Each structure stands twice: as structure tokens, then as C-alpha cells.
Amino acid sequence: MMKEIFRRLLSFMVLGAAMALALPAAHALTPVQQATQDGLSYMEDHAVPWRMNNGGCVGCHVQGAAIKALSVGVEKGYAIDPGSLPSLIADLKAHTLPSGEVDWMTAGTAWAAFGLRYYQKYAAGKPDGVGGFYADESAYLNQLAGYLATQQQPNGRVWNSWNEPPTQQGNLQTTAYAAMAWEAAGGFAANLVLADAFLATDPGTGILQMVQDEVSRILGLRATGRPPSDPVIAASVANLKAWQHPDGGWSETAGRASNAFATGQAIVGLNEGGEPFVTGDGGPIDRGINWLLANQITDPLDPNFGAWPAGDTQSFRVGGALFGYTMWPVNALEEVVPPPALKGRMTGGGSITGSRVTHGFELHCDAS
Numbered sequence: 001m002m003k004e005i006f007r008r009l010l011s012f013m014v015l016g017a018a019m020a021l022a023l024p025a026a027h028a029l030t031p032v033q034q035a036t037q038d039g040l041s042y043m044e045d046h047a048v049p050w051r052m053n054n055g056g057c058v059g060c061h062v063q064g065a066a067i068k069a070l071s072v073g074v075e076k077g078y079a080i081d082p083g084s085l086p087s088l089i090a091d092l093k094a095h096t097l098p099s100g101e102v103d104w105m106t107a108g109t110a111w112a113a114f115g116l117r118y119y120q121k122y123a124a125g126k127p128d129g130v131g132g133f134y135a136d137e138s139a140y141l142n143q144l145a146g147y148l149a150t151q152q153q154p155n156g157r158v159w160n161s162w163n164e165p166p167t168q169q170g171n172l173q174t175t176a177y178a179a180m181a182w183e184a185a186g187g188f189a190a191n192l193v194l195a196d197a198f199l200a201t202d203p204g205t206g207i208l209q210m211v212q213d214e215v216s217r218i219l220g221l222r223a224t225g226r227p228p229s230d231p232v233i234a235a236s237v238a239n240l241k242a243w244q245h246p247d248g249g250w251s252e253t254a255g256r257a258s259n260a261f262a263t264g265q266a267i268v269g270l271n272e273g274g275e276p277f278v279t280g281d282g283g284p285i286d287r288g289i290n291w292l293l294a295n296q297i298t299d300p301l302d303p304n305f306g307a308w309p310a311g312d313t314q315s316f317r318v319g320g321a322l323f324g325y326t327m328w329p330v331n332a333l334e335e336v337v338p339p340p341a342l343k344g345r346m347t348g349g350g351s352i353t354g355s356r357v358t359h360g361f362e363l364h365c366d367a368s
Contacts, residue, residue, distance in 0.1 A: 067116065
């Protein structure tokens, strides 16, 4: 904790020095963009050293979710340490068998493929901010997709090898992530046809009204080629809208209070399902964003600065890291909010954003 506090204090000292030197000012971030940057920084700080801090273990969701969020962050212009994505991908590769299986079989492989899908779309081939380019990882994505294809059942299901709510739960989630990998990799048309049939008809957890089921269905069916106007997708969107709480948030299942995991996830599903959104329109996405902004940890001296608390969750790990409850809010905000126009940047992993510096200490400024 003291190390984390020292890092943030040093960041503020760097900002002060930059201001004293009259370096070109960065464009201030909106509150939503700042929340996104702070959440991204939290994810980056906790995902990159995960293996070292957890006995060499690859977390099912940790690397995949972080790769997805950081890749979209690269595309949108948020401050990302150029070494983070290669490090996370190297962690996954170190735990990938020649068959393409990652730790925890289908669960871990589906999450890895989920992240690589977005990496290839948004980060691969893009400048990394320090004179290089993010590497093409299409061969690795194909390897992961190939393993998932071997695990698909005749009814289209990709069985879920590990069930730990809320981060990993049910066959809809694993099948959806597999479909997203197959769509991105190419060459898996037959698998997509089978997955489409399963995703469109499987009831999931039914009366639990689990947000993750409906979001997975939407993401998977969009990957198989269905448009937002498709009746099955429209029905999932309608369910998500009906399950929104009066406070603007969502709960993981029926009978629980709103929490960050479900709220971020629902926003992602609504956005992918074509729900319209304009900031301040009072619609479901707008109200969900307001809930996230009101519940983020914003004290810069808190060791969980930038994260979201667990809230009312199914997880038994409520005393642990808040990564799982932060990944979906970050993914939601960076997908639906217009990207920042950052000029001043800490390419070593931080950013001058208005009156703050996020993590990192290598200062580069663009005078344009």
C-alpha cells in the first residue's frame, strides 16, 4: 500500500514539474474519460504483475479482459504503457499448450481468445508510442480458435470447464467468446453456424435473470453475423432494459443490488445490441454510466484508486482484488464514450490529464 501511495505522490510531483516548466498543456478529460483512464490504469497495474504475484498462475479472466481493455484503449487514445500488451500476451503464451489450450481448458482459452480478438482488431500493427509497432498475433489467435473448435459439441455448445460466478459462468459465455474468436480468425464458418444455433436457443440460467447470459448471447450472435435488429438479440436487449434498477445499475442476478460488474456488462451488451445512446439522454446506457461514475473509487491515496468495489456479488473472493469488478465498467465506458484528444502523454504508462497524472513517469509532450 505504501508503495502505491508513493507512486501516486511521485506522479503528482511530475505533473507539478511539467507545469512549472510551462510544457504544452494536455486537453482536459471529461469526467467519463477520466474515469475510463483511471480504470484502465488500475487494470494495467494489476494485470501485468498478476502471474508474478500469484505463483505463476494465469487468471481465466485477468489477462484476456486486460488485453481487450488495453487494446481498445490504444485505439481510442488513452495512455497505455507500450510494454503492457506484449507482457500480457507473453504470459498467456507461456501457459498455452501446442494444442492451443490455455490453463483451465475451455474457460481460460475462451478468455484468452476474447482478448486476442480485440488486440488484433484494435492494437496489432498500430504505433506503440515509443517508435515501434504492436506485433501481429494472428497466428496465436488462430491457435486458440483452433483448440476451441475441437471442444465444440454437435449442438454448437463449447462446454464451460470452470464455473466461478460472476467472472466465469455458464456455456453461453464460453460459446460466445469462442464465436468471437472464430469470427476474428476466419476459416471457422461451420463452427459459427453451430454456435449460432446454440446461442439463439439455449435458455441459460433462466429464472436467475443473469445479465451475463444475455450479454454473452448478444456478443456471440453479433459474431455469428446477426444484426442488432435480429429478434433474438432484440429480446436480449429488452430483457436487459427491463432488469435495470431504479438507481440506474444492474445486478448480477435477480434479487441482488446493483454492482459494477453487472452494470458495466449490461452497458456493453446494450451498446453491442444497438441501443441508442447520447450523453444526457436519460436512457438506460446514460443512467448506467451515471451509476458507474457515482460508484468508482476516486480517492488517489486509496490503493484501489480507479477500481470499482465488488458490491453485492456472487463471488466468494470479495476480500480480494477488485480487478473482476473493474474490467466490465472500463470496457463499457471506453466503448460508448467518445475518445479523448490527448496531446500531452506519459508514454511510459501514464498520462497528463487535466489536473492529474496517471501512473508512469516518462514524459513526452506534443506541442501541436
